[in-house]
Amino acid sequence: VDCALSLIRLGMERNIPGLLVLCDNLVTLEALVYEAGCDLTLTLKELQQMKDIEKLRLLMNSCSEDNYVTSAYQWMVPFLHRCEKQSPGVANELLKEYLVTLAKGDLKFPLKIFQHSKPDLQQKIIPDQDQLMAVALECIYNCERNDQLALCYDLLECLPQRGYG
Secondary structure (H helix, E strand, O other), X not given: OXXXXXXXXXXXXXXXXXXXXXXXXXXXXXXXXXXOOXXXXXXXXXXXXXXXXXXXXXXXXXXXXXXXXXXXXHHHHHHHHHHHHHOOOHHXXXXXXXXXXXXXXXXXXXXXXXXXXXXXXXXXXXXXXXXHHHHHHHHXXXXXXXXXXXXXXXXXXXXXXXXXX
């Protein structure tokens, strides 16, 4: 992957058109194989055939609870930026779909994302406060477990105070 990525970047420096998507896919493949501990047999062709949401899930799939936030900053946020560069507006939808789907079964990991998106933090995973509120509420509404009320309250604590905006 490293050699292919170097070659593609060299082509991009020389203004060869049409290499951005390939470069982004190689960067994602590099993160999956070398950093995220994904299946080493994953090929570029298989990755290119995946939907972006599948790529995002694959990136975050092997993260433990302890390193989840670090992994989100290291892999998820750059991946979302790459997706946004290719299709403006898609990053917000991807993140929303990812978090809401996760929340359906457990609020533990979405809560970590919201805790690192609080309005008073300098660096936020979700910088837009309107998006933060909308996605947080959708996560709570879509959670199917009845033993996560405490996590719901914790999640609500991450939202801007009344009177925002």
